[in-house]
Amino acid sequence: MNNILVLFTGELERMKKYHVLGASLVVSLIWIGVLYFTEISDVSNIFPLLLYIDATSMSMLMIGVTMFFEKQEGTIKTLLVSPISKAEYIVAKALANIVSNIVTLFVLYLYAWFFKEIDINLIGIFLAIVIVAFFHSLIGFMLTYYSKDFTDLLMGMMKYAFVMMVPVILETFGLISNNFIQKLLYAVPTKASMLLLQASAGGIEAWEIYLSIAYLVIGSTLLYVIVSRKFDEFAAKESGV
Amino acid sequence: MFKVQDLQFKYPKNKENTIKGISFEIKEGEIFGLLGPSGVGKSTTQKVLIKLLDQYSGEVTYKEQNLKSYGKDFYQEVGVGFEMPVHFSKLTAEENLTFFKKLYKSNADTDELLMRVGLYEDRNKQVSEFSKGMKGRLNFVRALLNNPKMLFLDEPTNGLDPKNARIIKDMIKEFKGNGGTVLLTTHLMNDVDELCDRVAFMVDGKISEIDTPKNLKLKHGQKQVEIEYLENTGNNETKKAFFDLEELGMNEQFLELIRTKEIVTIHSKETNLDDIFIKVTGVEKNE
Ligand SMILES: Nc1ncnc2c1ncn2[C@@H]1O[C@H](COP(=O)(O)OP(=O)(O)OP(=O)(O)O)[C@@H](O)[C@H]1O
Ligand SMILES: [Mg+2]
Numbered sequence: 440m441n442n443i444l445v446l447f448t449g450e451l452e453r454m455k456k457y458h459v460l461g462a463s464l465v466v467s468l469i470w471i472g473v474l475y476f477t478e479i480s481d482v483s484n485i486f487p488l489l490l491y492i493d494a495t496s497m498s499m500l501m502i503g504v505t506m507f508f509e510k511q512e513g514t515i516k517t518l519l520v521s522p523i524s525k526a527e528y529i530v531a532k533a534l535a536n537i538v539s540n541i542v543t544l545f546v547l548y549l550y551a552w553f554f555k556e557i558d559i560n561l562i563g564i565f566l567a568i569v570i571v572a573f574f575h576s577l578i579g580f581m582l583t584y585y586s587k588d589f590t591d592l593l594m595g596m597m598k599y600a601f602v603m604m605v606p607v608i609l610e611t612f613g614l615i616s617n618n619f620i621q622k623l624l625y626a627v628p629t630k631a632s633m634l635l636l637q638a639s640a641g642g643i644e645a646w647e648i649y650l651s652i653a654y655l656v657i658g659s660t661l662l663y664v665i666v667s668r669k670f671d672e673f674a675a676k677e678s679g680v
Numbered sequence: 681m682f683k684v685q686d687l688q689f690k691y692p693k694n695k696e697n698t699i700k701g702i703s704f705e706i707k708e709g710e711i712f713g714l715l716g717p718s719g720v721g722k723s724t725t726q727k728v729l730i731k732l733l734d735q736y737s738g739e740v741t742y743k744e745q746n747l748k749s750y751g752k753d754f755y756q757e758v759g760v761g762f763e764m765p766v767h768f769s770k771l772t773a774e775e776n777l778t779f780f781k782k783l784y785k786s787n788a789d790t791d792e793l794l795m796r797v798g799l800y801e802d803r804n805k806q807v808s809e810f811s812k813g814m815k816g817r818l819n820f821v822r823a824l825l826n827n828p829k830m831l832f833l834d835e836p837t838n839g840l841d842p843k844n845a846r847i848i849k850d851m852i853k854e855f856k857g858n859g860g861t862v863l864l865t866t867h868l869m870n871d872v873d874e875l876c877d878r879v880a881f882m883v884d885g886k887i888s889e890i891d892t893p894k895n896l897k898l899k900h901g902q903k904q905v906e907i908e909y910l911e912n913t914g915n916n917e918t919k920k921a922f923f924d925l926e927e928l929g930m931n932e933q934f935l936e937l938i939r940t941k942e943i944v945t946i947h948s949k950e951t952n953l954d955d956i957f958i959k960v961t962g963v964e965k966n967e
Contacts, residue, residue, distance in 0.1 A: 445782040452779075456770040513766040517822070520730055521783045522755040671734075672692075678732040 502579025759828030
């Protein structure tokens with residue numbers, strides 16, 4: 440659709456002008472630093488871990504930041520009275536976000552390929568990032584809807600990180616051995632995200648992969664419906680003429 | 681163009697209706713003014729008409745069709761000039777306009793519009809470097825970039841110097857001259873007097889009066905003579921007296937006064953829309 444393309448390229452242009460892409464590249468440099476300082480030469484196993492942190496938290500943050508700018512500058516009002524649908528708006532934003540995550544993927548992969556050893560299924564991790572970033576972009580929309588200001592948004596992200604992201608990381612490092620909690624983690628979207636990303640390096644059971652795909656696809660669909668419904672409320676609130 | 685019947689609207693958070701049953705019509709090709717004190721629901725009414733609020737009761741039709749039946753294509757022929765700045769501040773004026781133009785089927789010659797409002801030289805400047813008045817003029821250009829048929833303007837001359845306000849007003853008149861329809865929200869009675877074909881006064885969520893500016897002046901206006909005179913020639917204490925202009929020559933009190941007192945000033949006074957605003961809305965203008 441033409442509108443999506445216009446919105447998508449506009450979004451990327453602004454991400455550049457507002458230094459959002461720049462910030463994202465700086466974060467990539469941090470991940471490169473991590474790769475640089477690891478003793479292990481084969482980074483295939485920690486690679487998905489870094490992308491897990493990046494694709495989840497950066498997605499939420501970038502939706503939050505760009506929408507925050509639109510609110511602050513009132514451009515959201517202009518968009519609301521333009522001949523675009525909310526679906527186009529939401530999808531274009533999420534796509535731009537995914538592109539930025541994919542850029543990070545390639546930057547990291549190139550580094551690992553040249554300076555370390557890496558053996559992962561590139562297409563697999565590419566697809567995993569697309570779906571993980573899409574899901575978390577939608578989470579970013581929800582957080583933005585319910586945040587009064589930027590601090591509020593950051594607080595929301597922190598809560599998500601502590602409740603959803605950190606336990607999955609701890610478990611991956613073998614720091615959670617309680618069987619019940621391990622089972623419980625299958626219920627959170629971050630576990631599914633982690634499994635899909637790790638699958639590109641191998642060692643993940645087939646049923647876990649299918650479960651994760653199903654979880655994130657169904658989860659994204661439901662979340663999309665909610666984000667789209669709540670958009671009207673958000674629009675009414677932000678549309679002061 | 682628009683027909684509004686018994687429109688009522690309540691913001692979800694509020695207990696009371698903000699719009700309490702209003703009816704009016706905006707005819708094709710006219711400039712319709714929406715006036716009233718701050719907080720009476722002018723912007724809310726406008727938001728309903730531009731399809732930003734849809735949980736209203738009553739009926740709103742656009743071109744004889746229910747407003748709710750229109751999709752996003754409704755915006756192809758509508759232009760909205762916001763009061764607040766609504767541009768990407770890190771993009772230039774040109775980049776902003778180019779981006780928004782791509783969303784519309786029809787595009788105006790924005791270079792020409794920029795020239796008219798005196799922003800052409802600054803088109804490659806970041807909007808964050810624009811002054812308040814420049815941003816206002818850019819808002820106006822943005823509202824016109826899709827060659828709209830229906831234009832919504834909220835305080836279009838706010839913050840502009842007289843010369844630029846003149847240009848914008850002339851452009852609004854031209855827009856109307858080319859068959860366009862305008863809903864104008866403003867507090868500036870001079871603008872209303874000059875531009876509006878009809879005005880509606882809103883008070884507390886209702887419309888208290890709809891008419892042409894001329895009829896309003898006839899209806900509420902009085903023509904008076906104001907005389908300032910010295911009560912006693914001895915001290916400098918002045919007093920004021922008012923007389924109806926009509927049959928002034930036969931007004932004995934008036935004649936007596938100018939015969940016997942020393943006159944300091946003498947003025948004829950016509951009620952202007954400002955006075956009518958206060959009279960009709962019962963509120964002193966506070967903006
Ligand atoms: N999003 C909102 N939620 C709840 N109440 C609102 C909202 N927006 C406006 N109101 C209330 O509705 C009433 C009408 O507001 P509106 O913005 O329509 O006034 P207005 O006539 O445009 O005033 P002004 O001349 O100051 O622009 C006000 O009492 C305002 O507090
Ligand atoms: Mg208003």
